[in-house]
Amino acid sequence: MCGIVAYIGPREAYPIILKGLKRLEYRGYDSAGIALLNGGLKVYKKKGKVADLEETLQGIDLHANIGIGHTRWATHGEPNDRNAHPHTSASGKLAMIHNGIIENYNQLKQELLNKGYKFTSDTDTEVLLNFIEEIQTQNNCPLEEAVRIALKRIVGAYVIVLIEKDHPDTLIAARKGSPLVIGIGKNEHFLASDASPIIEYTKEVVYVNDYEVAIIKPDELILKNLGNERQTPYITKLDMELAAIEKGGYDHFMLKEIFEQPQTVYDCLRGRLDAQAGTITMSGIQKYAEQIMNAKRIVMVACGTSWHAGLVAEYIFEELCRINVEVEYASEFRYRNPVINKGDVIIAISQSGETADTLVAIENAKSKGAIILGVVNVVGSSIARISDAGAYTHAGPEIGVASTKAFTAQLAVLTMIALKIGHDKGVLDHDRYMHLLNELDAIPAKIEKVLNLNDHIKALAEKYSDATSSLYLGRGYNFPVALEGALKLKEISYIHAEGYPAAEMKHGPIALVDDQLPVIFVATRDSYHEKVMSNMQEIKARKGKVIAVINEGDEQSAALADDTIMIPEADEIVAPMLSVIPLQLLAYYIGLHKGLDVDKPRNLAKSVTVE
Ligand code: M6R
Numbered sequence: 091m092c093g094i095v096a097y098i099g100p101r102e103a104y105p106i107i108l109k110g111l112k113r114l115e116y117r118g119y120d121s122a123g124i125a126l127l128n129g130g131l132k133v134y135k136k137k138g139k140v141a142d143l144e145e146t147l148q149g150i151d152l153h154a155n156i157g158i159g160h161t162r163w164a165t166h167g168e169p170n171d172r173n174a175h176p177h178t179s180a181s182g183k184l185a186m187i188h189n190g191i192i193e194n195y196n197q198l199k200q201e202l203l204n205k206g207y208k209f210t211s212d213t214d215t216e217v218l219l220n221f222i223e224e225i226q227t228q229n230n231c232p233l234e235e236a237v238r239i240a241l242k243r244i245v246g247a248y249v250i251v252l253i254e255k256d257h258p259d260t261l262i263a264a265r266k267g268s269p270l271v272i273g274i275g276k277n278e279h280f281l282a283s284d285a286s287p288i289i290e291y292t293k294e295v296v297y298v299n300d301y302e303v304a305i306i307k308p309d310e311l312i313l314k315n316l317g318n319e320r321q322t323p324y325i326t327k328l329d330m331e332l333a334a335i336e337k338g339g340y341d342h343f344m345l346k347e348i349f350e351q352p353q354t355v356y357d358c359l360r361g362r363l364d365a366q367a368g369t370i371t372m373s374g375i376q377k378y379a380e381q382i383m384n385a386k387r388i389v390m391v392a393c394g395t396s397w398h399a400g401l402v403a404e405y406i407f408e409e410l411c412r413i414n415v416e417v418e419y420a421s422e423f424r425y426r427n428p429v430i431n432k433g434d435v436i437i438a439i440s441q442s443g444e445t446a447d448t449l450v451a452i453e454n455a456k457s458k459g460a461i462i463l464g465v466v467n468v469v470g471s472s473i474a475r476i477s478d479a480g481a482y483t484h485a486g487p488e489i490g491v492a493s494t495k496a497f498t499a500q501l502a503v504l505t506m507i508a509l510k511i512g513h514d515k516g517v518l519d520h521d522r523y524m525h526l527l528n529e530l531d532a533i534p535a536k537i538e539k540v541l542n543l544n545d546h547i548k549a550l551a552e553k554y555s556d557a558t559s560s561l562y563l564g565r566g567y568n569f570p571v572a573l574e575g576a577l578k579l580k581e582i583s584y585i586h587a588e589g590y591p592a593a594e595m596k597h598g599p600i601a602l603v604d605d606q607l608p609v610i611f612v613a614t615r616d617s618y619h620e621k622v623m624s625n626m627q628e629i630k631a632r633k634g635k636v637i638a639v640i641n642e643g644d645e646q647s648a649a650l651a652d653d654t655i656m657i658p659e660a661d662e663i664v665a666p667m668l669s670v671i672p673l674q675l676l677a678y679y680i681g682l683h684k685g686l687d688v689d690k691p692r693n694l695a696k697s698v699t700v701e
Pocket residue numbers: 393394395396439440441442443444445448491492493494577581696697698
C-alpha cells in the first residue's frame with residue numbers, strides 16, 4: 091500500500107520520480123504527490139492518479155536534483171488533496187512521504203496539540219512528521235538524530251523518506267515493516283518501495299532492514315540502527331529486466347500476465363523438475379526436508395489469492411504426504427493465540443512477500459519455534475527474508491492488482507514440494523509419483539491450449555456482463571478454484587460473486603438461484619465429477635444459467651450446461667492450474683466490457699502492507 095520514490099544525484103529528479111510513481115501505482119492510486127528541493131521546498135500533490143498530477147504540473151519549472159514522491163492508498167483520512175503526501179512540517183522546513191500506519195498517532199497528536207501544533211490533514215503521517223520536527227527543535231540536533239529518537243516511540247509500520255529545506259544534499263529514510271529498496275548509482279541514489287522504478291538506472295540495490303535509518307547523499311549511503319550504530323549495507327544484484335515490468339504490446343498488465351502463464355509455470359518448474367529422471371530438486375528447502383517429512387502438521391498462512399493456493403495445497407499435501415494440513419487467514423492466525431508446537435511447519439504463501447498480516451503471523455510463529463517456509467514471488471522481500479527456507483515462484487513481476495500468474499506459480503511450487511516430500515517419505519507410490527511428474531511437466535503446454543479459448547471466453551464475458559450476482563461452484567481440488575474465480579470477478583468487474591463447495595450450495599446459497607443467476611461450475615473430470623454433475627442438475631432444475639468449465643469431450647456435462655468452456659484433461663492434482671485460467675479471462679473481459687480499470691480496480695492496492 092502506497093508507493094514511495096526518491097532521488098538524489100546529478101540528474102533531474104522530477105522525471106525519475108514521476109516515472110517511478112507510475113510503475114508503483116499498483117500499490118495505491120488515491121492521490122499522488124511530489125516534493126522537490128531547489129532553493130526552496132516545493133510540494134505538489136493531487137487527488138487521483140499520477141497522470142492527474144502530471145497534467146497539473148505541465149509548464150511549471152520543476153528543476154531539482156533531489157526529490158521525493160508518493161502514490162497513496164488511503165488509510166487515515168479520505169483521499170483528497172489535503173491528505174495526499176508529501177506532507178510538510180509546521181515550520182515548512184521538512185517534507186515527508188510515508189508508507190504504513192502509525193498506530194499510536196492519536197496519543198502523539200494529543201501531545202503535539204498540547205504544545206500548540208496545528209494540523210492541516212487527517213493523516214498519521216503529518217503527526218509523525220511534526221513529532222520529528224518537535225524533537226529536532228527541542229534537541230537542536232540533526233534531522234537524522236531526531237528521526238532515530240522519534241522512531242523509538244513509534245508503534246506501527248513505516249517507510250518514511252524526508253527532505254530538509256536547509257540540507258538539499260541529503261535524504262533521510264527509515265523502515266519498519268514496509269519495504270524500502272535503495273538503488274546505488276554513480277554519485278546518485280534511487281529509493282523506492284520495490285525495484286521497478288530503479289532497474290533502468292542501476293542493478294545494484296540495498297534492501298533496508300527493519301529499524302534501520304539511511305542517511306543518503308549523492309555519493310554516500312550510511313545505514314544506522316536506532317541505537318546510532320553503523321550497519322553495513324549489503325549490496326544485492328537485481329535479477330530483473332525492464333521488459334518484465336512493461337506491458338509488451340498488451341492492453342493491460344492483467345491480460346499480459348494471464349498470457350505469460352505457460353512461460354511462468356515453465357520457469358517455475360525449470361531446473362527443479364526432471365520428469366524423465368524422476369527427480370525434483372528443491373534446494374531452498376533441502377535443509378529442512380527431514381523436518382517437513384516428520385512434521386505432525388503443516389499450517390499454510392496467507393491472504394487472498396495466495397490463501398486460495400494454500401487451500402489447493404491442503405488437498406495435495408494431505409493426499410500425497412499424509413500430513414495434517416491447516417490453512418489459515420494470516421489476519422486471523424496472527425491474533426488468535428494459535429497453538430504452535432516446536433517443529434510445526436508454517437508455509438507462508440505470498441506474491442509480494444510484503445503482506446503485513448502474513449509477515450507478522452510468521453514472525454509470531456517463528457518466535458514459538460515453528461519452521462517457516464516461504465513460497466514467495468518477489469525476491470528479497472520481507473517474507474522471503476524472514477523465512478527459514480523456501481522456494482521462489484519465479485513468476486516475474488506481477489503488476490495487475492488481480493493476482494493471476496502468481497497463483498499458478500504458487501500451485502506449481504507447492505505441488506513440487508508435496509511430491510518431493512511424499513516420495514522421499516515413502517508414502518507416495520512410485521508409479522503415481524512418476525505419473526504426476528509427467529502431468530506437471532505437461533502443464534505449460536496445456537495452459538497454452540486453454541489460452542487459445544480466449545475469443546470464446548471473451549464472447550461469453552460479453553453475454554454475461556450484465557449479471558449483478560453470480561455463484562462459482564466446485565468440489566475437491568476445484569473448490570478453491572471456484573473461490574478464486576469469484577474473487578477475480580468481484581475485484582475486476584465489481585459484480586457480486588460467491589464461491590462455494592458445490593455440495594454446500596444446498597445449505598443456503600441455492601435460494602439465490604433463478605433464471606437470471608449465472609452459476610459457474612468448475613467441473614473437470616476428477617474423483618468428484620459425478621457428484622458435481624448432480625449439483626449441476628440441481629441448478630438446472632431451478633432454471634439457473636450454468637456455465638461449465640469442463641474437459642474436452644465431456645458431452646454428458648456439456649448437455650447440462652447453457653455454455654461450456656472445454657479445457658484439456660489433466661490429473662486432478664494439477665488440474666487447478668488449468669481450470670483457473672478461463673475464470674481469470676472471464677473476469678478480465680467482463681471488467682473490460684464494463685469499461686472498468688482492470689489493472690487498478692477501485693479501492694484496492696497490490697501490496698497490502700497495512701493490517
Ligand atoms: O502479495 P500477497 O500474495 O501476499 O497478497 C495477498 C492478497 O492481498 C492478494 O492475493 C489479493 O487478494 C489479490 N488482489 C487477489 O487478486
